[in-house]
Amino acid sequence: MGRLGIDRERPLFIVDVDEVLGLFMASFGVFLQGHGLELRLDRYALFQNIYAPGAAEHLDLAEGRRLFDEFFRRGCADMEPAPGAAEALRRISRQATVVVLSNAPAPARLGRARWLGRHGLDYPLMLSSGPKGPPAAAMAARTTRRCAFVDDLVSNLDSVAEADPGVARFQHVADVRLQPLAPAAPDRHRRIDDWTELGEAVAASLAER
Structure with missing residues (x-):
């Protein structure tokens, strides 16, 4: 420290x-679009807002976490x-x-x-x-x-x-x-x-x- x-x-x-x-959410949404997914701003949440197009249920939380980590490796600079x-x-x-x-x-x-x-x-x-x-x-x-x-x-x-x-x-x-x-x-x-x-x-x- x-x-x-x-x-x-x-x-x-x-x-x-x-x-x-x-x-953050605007940038993460663009990143998800590049993976064929969408970020729906239905609530103040993260992984529960990630959907495949047309899906009624959000993406599996573990997969959401994986994408979150990948975003910080590749996409957060934008x-x-x-x-x-x-x-x-x-x-x-x-x-x-x-x-x-x-x-x-x-x-x-x-x-x-x-x-x-x-x-x-x-x-x-x-x-x-x-x-x-x-x-x-x-x-x-x-x-x-x-x-x-x-x-x-x-x-x-x-x-x-x-x-x-x-x-x-x-x-x-x-x-x-x-x-x-x-x-x-x-x-x-x-x-x-x-x-x-x-x-x-x-x-x-x-x-x-």
């Missing part, structure tokens, strides 16, 4: 990639960045350390790092798996200042709240098609789907004493 460059005397901003910094994300992070980085925390498969590290750099998001990257509370709390413990966390999934936001309640938490869903489908918990985590507004809210939370 030392390679992340966390400064004890600076605030810390931890941010997710898929559907936060990048339009993902479009979320509008406004790069500029918002540039502003936040003037006052805080920025770390990208992504639940991507380990083979995706190089491709994901190159994607971040290509889109003006060249910040330290940490890959993890499972709930994000433990790694986020471990990072937050390395600074004496405020910490903020952004993710699209309520489950990860809840995990961070449990692991370190002092971390400011924000939910963001980048793809406008998914915003009405994404579960939210506004009583626990502030939901902001516009990066300009979100960047200002994060900066304000990090400036608190």
Whole structure:
């Protein structure tokens, strides 16, 4: 974790990639089309939204996982960045350390790092798996200042709240098609789907004493 460059005397901003910094589902959908499949946005889910054309039942979950892993080996470099994300992070980085925390498969590290750099998001990257509370709390413990966390999934936001309640938490869903489908918990985590507004809210939370 030392390679992340966390400064004890600076605030810390931890941010997710898929559907936060990048339009993951749009890119994954294009990838699936190349395999003769389709992504139906019927719910806020991943593998349960993969179908063969005309099929009534979604693809087998194990096959969905295989395609997900293949996407990160071959297709994730084509993902479009979320509008406004790069500029918002540039502003936040003037006052805080920025770390990208992504639940991507380990083979995706190089491709994901190159994607971040290509889109003006060249910040330290940490890959993890499972709930994000433990790694986020471990990072937050390395600074004496405020910490903020952004993710699209309520489950990860809840995990961070449990692991370190002092971390400011924000939910963001980048793809406008998914915003009405994404579960939210506004009583626990502030939901902001516009990066300009979100960047200002994060900066304000990090400036608190």
